[in-house]
Amino acid sequence: MKILYPLLITLIITLSITIYSPVLIAQTDDSNLKSVVKLPEGYSPTIMDFIDDPVTIDGYDNFNLGTDFGEPYIATNPKDPKNSICAFNINSIYYTINGTDWIRTLATFPGFSVLGDPVLAFDSLGVCYYVQLYQNGGTYGICVMKSFDKGATWTNSVSAFSTTVGLADKEWIYADYTGGPFSNNVYIGWRQFGSTGMRFVRSTNGGTSWSSPLTFTGNQGAYVCVGPNGSVQGGSVYFASLNSNSILVTRSTDGGVTFGTQINATGTFAPGGTPCAGRQTVKGCIRMDSFPRMAADNSYTASRGNAYIVTVINPEGPDIADIYLYRSTNNGLNWSTGLRVNDDNTTTDQWLPAVTVDKKTGKVFVCWYDSRIDPVNNKRTLIYGAVSTNGGVSFLSNDPISNKDFDPDSMRVVQPGSHYYIGDYIGNSPIENTSYNVWMDGRNRNLGSYTGYYPDYAVIANTSSMNVSTGETRTVTVKVPSKKGPFNETVKFTATLDTLPSSGTIGLSFVNNKDSVTTIPDSVRLNISVNGSVPAKKYTVIIFARGVNGTPSHSRKVELLVNASRLTVATNRSTIVPYQVNGNSYTTPQEFIFANGSNINLNAPLSFLAGSGNYVFLNWSNSGTANQNITINGNTDLFASYKIQYKLLVNSTYGFVTGNNQYFDSASNATFTVTQRVINVGGTNYYFRGWTGGGPGSYTSADSLGRDTIVNHPIFNPYVETARWSTEPAGVIAISSEIPVEYSLYQNYPNPFNPQTKIRFDIIKTGNVRIILYDITGKEVRTVINESKQPGKYETIFDASGLASGIYYYKIISNGFVDVKKMIFIK
16 A cells, blocks of 8 residues: 655644654556555544553453554564554554553654555564655655664665656565574565566665565565574575465575575455446445565474465355464475465454564464354454464464454445555554454544553452542452463463652552462552652552563453542533632533632632523532532532523514513423514505524414414424514405306416515405415315415415425315416525
8 A cells, every 4th residue: 555645744742742644646557456555535644642442342451553554564673572563554653562551652754755565574683673754846756764773763874776667566574584694684575566577676785775676477565574494593585476366485595695486375266245337345335455464483393394374355155354374384395275364154254454473473363354253144253363373384264353243345445447445555563372462443533543452351340439548458359261272371460550649658569469460360469558758649549460471451440539529510511601619610521629628619600601501500419509618528510501502693683572581491481472473664554474483493383374372392402583564464365256157276476585485376255264374295284274264266375484484385275176376496
């Protein structure tokens, strides 16, 4: 995937908060396989500089890093398993140094306008390489930066490759972290447009300079990895590429200087998904791919030297996407038939896999998108994982890595060509007996950036807050109730305070010195004791749970209120009605920590005007008065309730009205009147003809006879009521003494009209006369006349005020006579 043209980032740093506002523009896709991505209009990433609170469901953690438009990659430091770094498409980069808390950092690639497709790799010294595609005017290429401090800062921006011929696309990187003869060599492979085939470069001096590119057969999906060559560590450099409907692999045994013949590792397969808009897609044109993801086993276990490829193919029969693994046990010379990794046995989709192999245990970790939980609709999706402990011969049962499902439609972004993008790649990184995974997640209806461990275990504390007094000891129970995947390690717990008290002591000790669990389920108990003159305030106890090498790492926080209590204050009119706590004003819910015994003043206004609403105080939840004093000796929640009154405006050009500019309780009846039905102004009589209401639910007269001079109407919103007047009296008037010979309904005049028109009709026999108005759908909207008439010629004035502009039909019914005419009302 790539984003074309420069990524412009404006930085505003205030109070250590970094705000990013990217502007990204995409070129036209010039290849069926090329991954060009167009950002949605107005797209802006969500920034969280320090992310220390995971999303925990049923004790399992996922870490929500923000919203970074996908394409994640993750790498773990071989010198420090608690140090991982992940990068995302819009040059967003995060790192953790304790395996739990993530920090966003900045890598600007000086001199390069980066496009996307980030990848990372650590060498044996713990140096991390960060790679992006770039475009400087008509020059395209791949740029590299390095971090020497675990991802906190980035330096040494260089170009690994540049050309004016065409775009580079979807590069992958690998650093030789072994102690072999090619240790710390760095390798990059990619697809080069504008020329034939795939490209490969290497650096033997820490990324300072790079070799001339080698070219290989293939049309997308270049991938590089390193494995041993017998006893020679790092002696096999693999390069894989998709070539139509097969995957080609070649190997170098001289550190990437030369390569052997490319071998078809997979045979011909049916790419996963369904063709749509020139792409392989799932779920109604969400793009995916069958590119190779590759890994090699550098461990000293029985599977040492194995090489693996995972990809997405359709099995024989149903058109579904499945994850398949191909394995070589002889340095890539021969490859096994495909092994399906997903064990769901459904016809739902599995796609976008990632694979890694741990250098110590030889375990193979695979993660992917999976919709097995929604076999009917094939929509709801989770990230799943699987582990092989026997060198890829088989995989243990699959488990979800993400702790909440989502619909990919909720985060998809339309692309040129009318296909959809949700981020074309995900990543995982091995850490001995677990792996760290990174993916795009739509649970919040955006392209969320998430990480999570697999295999993993759940952690649940029995409380998140407690009050403790001097001389008291309280106990927190922390459970490990379940696990996912083949996690069989000891989990060790530690506890610390976020802030040490300035005097006295807060003691933390595990009951019976049991600070670990060796079997699951199990639990530990932490004693928290307060002694001496500890200042009254809130402290936070942070309880860490870690595997043997420090991962998986999880934390739980317990709020400790020492000789203090919490006061929460809110109203049912948040952001509107202010209130005061000790003289300070707030409009939103607030939480305060006060020393026990503190006297607190609360003041809520008896009424508060805001716009067309008047908010009237009802009560505090403790039944206290609007202005009250309370003493805090325990956690207290106080809530002020207000009822709303809505404003009524009553307008009239003539005469006098009542009810104007008054407030009425919501849902009560608002009363308004016009005091006279007929007003003489300058010798002209004006006749009251009804009301026109403004505002949702307001009152508009059902007819124009002027009989509703007094109205009682329920009020649910601010209303404006306007009296309608006419110089013509309401009702029906006889216009001739002539007795007609036949019934007639005449065309209204004027027509079109606004807002009044005249309707004439002839009656030849005494009886009831009804004229009914219908809208264009045939729905009855108003009765114009419904009264008894003697034979004669008549006329009535119809007022359409309150109706919408449009075409209407009026129908007369009298003694069996029926006729219909069309009228047009134009405001």
